[in-house]
Amino acid sequence: MSIGNSPEDERPFEGASEDTPEEARPSIGDALRHARIAAGMTVDDISNATRVRIAIVQAIEADDFAPCGGDVYARGHIRTLARAVELDPAPLLEQYDAQRGGRPEPTPAAPLFEAERIRPERRGPNWTAAMVAAIVAVIGFVGFTMVKGDGDSGGSEASVAEGSQPSASRSASAKPEKPADTKPEPSDSAIAAVPQDKVTVQVSATDGRSWISAKDHNGRSLFDGVLDQGDSKTFQDNEKVNLVLGDAGAIQLHVNGKKIEDDFQPGAVERLTYTKGDPQVG
Structure with missing residues (x-):
């Protein structure tokens, strides 16, 4: 027996029939509360069985649906509580919708691929842009070196210097390719650097x-x-x-x-x- 119930509250609840006038029907909260009492369950029992917080159960039984957070959640709680006390949730949901001008429109679900496409853009640097910038810098450096070498005079020493510069340039142009080999591809599991001790x-x-x-x-x-x-x-x-x-x-x-x-x-x-x-x- 739940604390605070009067003897009258302990009597089994007789649900209204479909022909019962709207004004004569019990409220949603009264229907759920009487069904719970008739099933011999307390508010704590209902909360443990449905995983709905005690405060929300008490609010719904008092016909206060504000703590539910909206019509969608309120309808879900009504359905869950009704099934826990073996009460048909359909009439209660129809009564709830009628009091609020009709059933709420379902929220359109965002495509899963859209969410997956957005996530990689929020993580890490833009390696493609970095690679392009590095290649442009290397090409510019090589061009500058070659132009400078063509303008120098001095026989074999100039030739030796010019001969060594393309080799250095080729080495420099090969270095930017290394980050592409070590760059990890984004994946669903790579959300962040997750600490192992937490x-x-x-x-x-x-x-x-x-x-x-x-x-x-x-x-x-x-x-x-x-x-x-x-x-x-x-x-x-x-x-x-x-x-x-x-x-x-x-x-x-x-x-x-x-x-x-x-x-x-x-x-x-x-x-x-x-x-x-x-x-x-x-």
Whole structure:
């Protein structure tokens, strides 16, 4: 039994039928609360079963959807809580949409290849431009040396000097090719120089807007807010990073330099913990 419930609250909830007038129907919060009580579950039980924060569960049961962070997240929480208490979420979602003028339009997902194309441009120097500049400088130096050598007089000494300069020029022109051999190609796993003694988690909102919460191993908050589409956050800790994703389907994760391939569903709320050894697979 949850603390603070009156005996009347403990009676099983009788849901309204489809013919029940709108004004006579219970609110979404009342329906979820009565179903939870009828299932013999407390708010803590629901939070543990669904991974929805206690404060959000209490707010939804009070018909306060502001802490959810938007209609998309509110609908996801309603669906999750209803299923946890074996309540059909469809009527509740229809009631929620009717109160807010219709179902919200889905956020268009950004193509994955577009995000991958942008990332390499943000990292490292432009080696192509550097190579072109080096080659132009070498060609200019060789041309200047040859012109200067043609203007000098002095028989064999001038010939010896002129003969040695092209060799030096050829050596100089060969040197700029070395950086091209050692230049690493950007890849998904090469996000940054990830320290081996820490856990590093990068959270990117690639497919929409999502609320996230990140905490270190002591439970201290690293971030609590909303990432707009295209935004990215990176968190580090000596032992572990705890994450809560409001809309996991909109998020792409890189842990310790490796891309996480989990197939998170749109609107799903996920609680995740990563350590220095993660990811074990993938």
